[in-house]
Amino acid sequence: MQFNRILKKIIRTGVGKSRYWMAIIGLGVAMLLILVALQVHTDFNELLHGSRNQNERADYLVVNKLITNDMMGKPEKTVFTPEEQKDFAAQPFVEAFGAITAAQFNVQMQADQLGFQTLAFFEAVPDTFLDVKSDEWKWREGDQMLPIVVPRDFVNMFNFGFALGNGIPQFSETSIKSLTPEVIISNGMQQGQFRGKIAGFSDRISTVLVPQSFMDWANARYGKGVAKLPSRVVIRVKDPSSIELKNYLEQHNYSTDSEKTKYNKIRGIVQTIVSVVGFFGGVLLMFALLVFSMFIQLVISSCRKEIRLLVTLGTAPKRLQRYLLGQLVPVYFVTGVIALIVVSAAQWWASGVLAKHGMFVAPYPGIMTIVATLGILALVYVVNLVTVRKEIQAHT
Amino acid sequence: MQIELSAVVPVPLRDRIRQRPSDIWDREVAFQPGQFVKIKAPSGTGKTTLVHYLYNIRYDYTGTIKAGGKPWRDYSAAQLAAIRQENISVVFQDLRLFDQLTAEENIELKRVMNNKPLYPAGKIREFAEQLGVTHVLGQSAATLSYGERQRIAIIRALMQPFQWLMMDEPFSHLDEGNTAKAAQLIGQECRARNAGFILTDLDHDQHFNYEVTYQL
Structure with missing residues (x-):
């Protein structure tokens, strides 16, 4: 456009070249930092919650009180009182809450086929918390057959630890299921005998489980007659790595499988790093905006006489604004697009690398990242527009 | 477009104006569209001030x-910007050209300031020829003599549509011959637009057939 070509000779934007490039570079780096922070945040969330990365086992946590030296020998201190149970169950991160009922009787198991005899213990949880679906998982008073669920870890311990060391053959899960060890329960005075039947193997709850109905019956019959408060509870949570859960457990001195919640430590670290990176990006963005504004002020005040004359001759101030913004906008628009392309390339690369390790993140940048790019560009535009308008008004 | 002054008194000249009668200051004055108006004023009576007010x-x-x-x-x-592009043009006493532009660019700036230029680019050369400044069109305005600058400023003012042309001592640095040529061009352009002008000068002159003359 002819008019703008002449304007270019009148309004020398060259006076603040170094400032201008500082502002552009600052803006570019600031945008990279902010976009990377947002993208990492998005990716981490996807790793934790995305359906492709779902770790089924992590949803259930067995929680007990941490046993300290003071508590030793005082089992009443390790139980969950009804108030504590109610409070725990009411927490927003707890989707389901169940008490683990401990047996109040002794258990002895004999597997004659193996020449194997051991003391044992039983616990029971509400059926909904069990990951073993089996028709055999029921017991009614009078039944001789007692279904038992053992943790899969026990099978491994038996096969790879105990059996090898004692010259006992290793067993497959199917063959273990066919065993019918004798189960003797007693309270010292009375005793009852049952045929045990391994109904399944649980990944979820590391204890030896019997049906709740059997536990209730046996506790009433062989126990001390008083219902005991649970010392372990099982909860279902949406996100075992949530910070709220971690804080709640710490506050109440509860303990759980740290393997399952170790993510919250990593997550805490990642969130801190991401926040710090985002914070520096924000600070840098502010400085870039400041330098931009200084550049505009410098350019306008260095040719305020010319601008005044242009307006005197009939140039609309709006047109001067548009011209000045037109000199700036394309450059930082390109800066923004380059920042987004760099982040997209990094994301694509990271997605490939993570996929090799069985972790899945989207190969393209998240919505938040794109929205942030547009948001930052809009912010820069508005700040520049306001500065240009103010400066031109001040000099005409 | 009619221009009306109502009891206008410049604040810096207030005391002097009270002591001396004036046809313009502190009066009701109306400049009718299409009038050729001469305002005669000795130095220091607010000639340039008046043009700047107008x-x-x-x-x-x-x-x-x-x-x-x-x-x-x-x-x-x-x-205001629209009025200065469409309705009122001006030749300042101090001319106000951009030194960083050539003479031609100074004129071109005014021509293309309006999105729909009144005249094609060739008109610049045509007017420059009439006023005898073709040879300086490519020169930086900073290097021109005052008379050349004055003629460039006049051509610049004529590049746009207007109903009124304000001129503040437009011929002060031109000789008789050049003044006659410039006056002829101005008169011709005003008539082509059915426009009037307001010209301030120190003395009487016969460059135009003035319809009204005021003593400032």
Whole structure:
């Protein structure tokens, strides 16, 4: 456009070249930092919650009180009182809450086929918390057959630890299921005998489980007659790595499988790093905006006489604004697009690398990242527009 | 577009004006569209000040100046810009060319300031020829003599549509011959637009057939 070509000779934007490039570079780096922070945040969330990365086992946590030296020998201190149970169950991160009922009787198991005899213990949880679906998982008073669920870890311990060391053959899960060890329960005075039947193997709850109905019956019959408060509870949570859960457990001195919640430590670290990176990006963005504004002020005040004359001759101030913004906008628009392309390339690369390790993140940048790019560009535009308008008004 | 002055008194000249009669200051004056108006004034009586008031780039006066029935104060920046592109053109006494542009670019700036230029680019050369400044068109305005600058400023003012042309001692640095040529061009352009002008000068002159003459 002819008019703008002449304007270019009148309004020398060259006076603040170094400032201008500082502002552009600052803006570019600031945008990279902010976009990377947002993208990492998005990716981490996807790793934790995305359906492709779902770790089924992590949803259930067995929680007990941490046993300290003071508590030793005082089992009443390790139980969950009804108030504590109610409070725990009411927490927003707890989707389901169940008490683990401990047996109040002794258990002895004999597997004659193996020449194997051991003391044992039983616990029971509400059926909904069990990951073993089996028709055999029921017991009614009078039944001789007692279904038992053992943790899969026990099978491994038996096969790879105990059996090898004692010259006992290793067993497959199917063959273990066919065993019918004798189960003797007693309270010292009375005793009852049952045929045990391994109904399944649980990944979820590391204890030896019997049906709740059997536990209730046996506790009433062989126990001390008083219902005991649970010392372990099982909860279902949406996100075992949530910070709220971690804080709640710490506050109440509860303990759980740290393997399952170790993510919250990593997550805490990642969130801190991401926040710090985002914070520096924000600070840098502010400085870039400041330098931009200084550049505009410098350019306008260095040719305020010319601008005044242009307006005197009939140039609309709006047109001067548009011209000045037109000199700036394309450059930082390109800066923004380059920042987004760099982040997209990094994301694509990271997605490939993570996929090799069985972790899945989207190969393209998240919505938040794109929205942030547009948001930052809009912010820069508005700040520049306001500065240009103010400066031109001040000099005409 | 009628231009009306109502009891206009420049604040810096207030005391001097009270002592001396004037046809313009502190009077009701209306410049009718299409009039060729001469304002004769000795030095120091506020000639340039008046032109700046009429073109609305100075505001230190009491009273009201209306353009098209509306006081200057009520015009927005955008409306003023439109008026200066379409309705009122000006030749300043100090000319006000851009030194960083060539003579031709100074004129071209005014021509293309309006999105729909009144004249094609060739008109610049045509007018320059009439006023004898073709040879300086490519030179930086900073290197021109005052007379050349004056003629460039006149051509610049004629590049746009207008109803009024304000001129502040436009021929002060031109010899008789060049003044006659410039006056002829100005008269011709004003008549082509059915436009009037307001010209200030120190003395009487016969360059135009003035319809009204005021003593400032």
